[in-house]
Amino acid sequence: MDKKLGVYICSGCGIGESLDMEKLSKVATMGYKVPVCKTHPYLCGEEGLGIINSDGEAEGVNTIVIAACSSRVNHDIFAFDTNKIMERVNLREQVIWSQAVSEVLPPNNEDTQMMAEDYLRMGIVKAQKTELLVPYKPEGEISRIILVVGGGISGMTAAIEAGKAGRQVVLVEKEQTLGGFAGRLYKQFPKQSLYQSLQLPPHEILLKEIESNPNIKVYTSAKIKKIAGGPGLFDVTLEQEGKPSQDEAVQFRVGAIVLAAGFVPYDAAKLSHLGFGSSPNVITSVQMEDLAKKGKITRPSDGKEATNVAFIQCAGSRDPNHLPYCSTFCCSTSLKQAIYVREQNQDAEAYIFYKDMRTMGQYEDFYIRAQEDEGIFLTKGEVVGVETIAGNNLAVTVENTLLGENIRVEADLVVLATGIVPATAIEFITGEEPQPTTEECKVEETTAPKEVIIRSDILNLDYRQGPELPQLRYGFPDSHFICFPYETRRTGIYAAGCVRHPMDMSASMDDAVGAALKAIQCIELTNQGKAVHPRVGDESYPEFFMQRCTQCKRCTDECPFGAINEDEKFNPLPSLTRCRRCGTCLGACPERIISFKNYSIDIVSSMMKAIEVPEEDEEKPRILAFMCENDAIPALDMAGVNRLQITPYLRVIPVRCLGSMNLVWISDALSKGIDGILLIGCKHGDDYQCHFVKGSELANYRLSKVKETLDRLRLESERVKLVQLSINEYDLLPGIFKEFMETMEKIGPNPFKGF
């Protein structure tokens, strides 16, 4: 497109009082020969907007630079047609408010003016270099079908709910029948007000719904052999029991996937300290369901009716030697099973030994119901031993009870309330690990720390980074589990139910509805060529200039979302519908071959070149901060809003994520005479806040390599520093900049100034 630039500078909100507007305009008109440049005292008002719009019509301005407030505000007001390019320059929060002496004393000096002029230059250059976005259209045909993996309560619910919204669903279950764990249950604990009566498990009702819904196709006794492709284009190969022939393999394409593979109960064989294995009368809560379902709760040893039943909570849960976590529903399950015992025989007694009774929310009412039952004895305590005594009976010894003393209870049946292990946590060794070829070994060592992916034989993704979802801990998938619980690190694959987090059946069903929605949404967005979370709606995408690729594998290794496969010669093969547009690949590439139309090595380098670096004798140092636009930039805005004073020697370039920070920018900046460089991004580590999960961690990792560059330029390593910042830590920013400036003063100016 032939660009015609229009620069519009707002003098409102104190900008006009703080800056020489005429001089600022000259940066555009003289410095960059911008054909249209106007100032207005109230640009976001009707008149101001009217000017911009009529210039578009009358003058053909199609590339607009708005120099006014932060792009985080007035987003809806400064919104123009998609056939126009628009760039915002933040003169308010980032310049005059952060330079104000106080709320009443605006800044008005040379340094503030230089800052504003630099930002205007950077904005103009960026607008000049940016190209119009064209949404990505893949070659193949996009499928709108949803694949649900797992036919338990969660999977069935996801299928039904997507079906009810008019979507086609394929449901795959490895067992012969649907129903999953619910199919083993005698009853479920109450899931609705008044939380008193036991209910039938929901699977039979769900099964009827599935059978009557023509949108749902079911494969039982089937597992997934391979999934290739990406959102909209997932090519699935099924393996069905009894149909081993290769050419009969079922193949189809789906648009998105719900992973509802469920859980397995924790292996009670590891609980010998609680008597499991030494007496047949020590059983698990799952075996207890089997007994209840058979019609009579009897002892395995002699078939005698069990009338004294002890329940041991947290059997292998909340225990660093077994499962460190809590499985959330075992307390309610044991209360339910105690009621089984009592309903079967009014004279029977049930003992429940717990660490903490966890009947969250309104399940409290169910707990109260159990407490009111005179045959159910509940006590906090630590079970220290279960021994077999005369007549195949068992003696349970409990310490630290509420009664203040150790107790010993005789029982004819002991039930261990075992926890859950997500199916994704169980490693299946399906043959030998592929050994690296000698050629592969010779390839330069890659940078990123390797991801641990458990080969659980569920999805079998044909992804370079591994066949299953990256896990966070204990086999549960990695995600921002508080704010965006469904967003796994494999685009278009949404986990639901106990495979995502331990939860009861009611929560699993809720969870499945959400996962179904996300799957539908992913297909819709993919079909429009738009990104999904967290840059939802983004139409930009990375383009690879393959002629210059050196097959170094950094992009394929570092992509946090596994979006890039590679061919046998290690050329990257990006699957763009998997891409989240974070730019980590752009940051990783040493050959600078990866670019977005509105974000590239060249665009950022050109912005840096637009900064005017004063000569050394002017004693005006310059520091540059690459700041993450997700959290650090909003924090900088808030510092401005709160009129926190920030050094006038700072220049800021927003980056999509610190992961998109390419080391070449650092050497470019230093060779230009910038004195020091800060990288400010989200916190990394176990409780990472990086929106793209790995970005800030990777930036940190890459930075360990920057020393080479600095050594080559004979510069001090203190000139480059990474800082982790939360969005609400805006109050720390002035200090961070001040401290860095002091370091720069100590080590002196960059010797490359003026070159």
Add this chain to the structure above:
Amino acid sequence: MSKDILIIGGGISGITTAVEAAETGYNVTLIEKNPYLGGRVAQMNRYFPKLCPPYCGLEINIRRIKTNPRIKYFTLSSVEGIKGQEGNYEVTLRIQPRFVSQRCTACGECARVCPAERRDAFNLDLSSTKAIYLPHSLAVPYNYVIDEKACLKCGTCVDACKYGAIELEMQAETKNINVGSIVVATGWQPYDATRIDNLGFGKYKDVITNMMMERIAAPNGPTQGKILRPSDMSEPKKVAFVQCAGSRDENHLPYCSAVCCLASLKQITYLREAIPDSQAFMFYIDVRTPGKYEDFLTKVSGDEKVFLIKGKVAAVEEDTKTKELIVEAEDILAGKKIKVQVDMVVLACGMQPNNGLSMNINRDKNGFISLEQGNGIYAAGVAKKPQDVASSVQNATGTALKAIQSIVR
């Protein structure tokens, strides 16, 4: 018939339902009674268990709202009336006057000149603002608002505003919209601690609630994030956290709010981080940290200056001579009554579902909308059941699909 969705409540649940439905391709109207979106999470300092700031996720969600033309939102708004049935509801909205139009640039000149003050409910009345104020630093919309009760109608701000944004004569308006389904995400309010006689709230200044503790710890709160007790603004060295303050109690809220144990553990980290020589005493009935949150309990309880005591607090009283707070409780595991002298007490008050919607809704005995309504009206978040942010987001996402099903049927 209408293909649009109305979402009542602009907290994290309502926002989630709105953006998830809109991004799937449906038009939504989101209404919020406060002058800003964000609800309770905007008041939180950090989330458990990651100890990350809620603004981080909120910032993304707000960008999703602002950039999506399918979402219309109205603050200071409520439902005045509803007619119709699933697929075709006529809803009358009432929009209270903001007295500041969208011409506002949030430059702040008005607040600088305003002579009147109001207690800041956002900070649980722990501080004040001018009568014309910006609700908080991340407020959406990013416009000032006038508190009608506090405003003197002096017109000083009108003269100070260069943009003609202040309209003291602004009137409430009504607006009719047609929607196919409705999501109730009206959230919660903290249980009124003054109703718990034995725990000293309202009687002793240094007995505060967990929501007040969030504001005290927040960098944009009344003490700029310094942990100071209200009576003398000194650093409390010994703080008691009283769990189930008015929860799991037939005289107050019979249910468990599902978040307070984790919230107190989180607040213990605020204290321990800010005041290294401080001690925290948490009195509980059961510590309820379900699922992976167990790791957080392990982490916090591993701190040797954190004491977890199983026992319900019987009373919080002030020593008449020394004015020190004394917490009386039964230490169940030690089998004795104990008294602990502390500098501040934080009551872990539960969540009560917000009521007062002018529409017919089938609620359970505790006021939650836990039952299927069967008429294209759905509940999400704490309006449905007591739950934390992660679970609220989870079921608010699913509720978007339910609401969509009602209109594609």
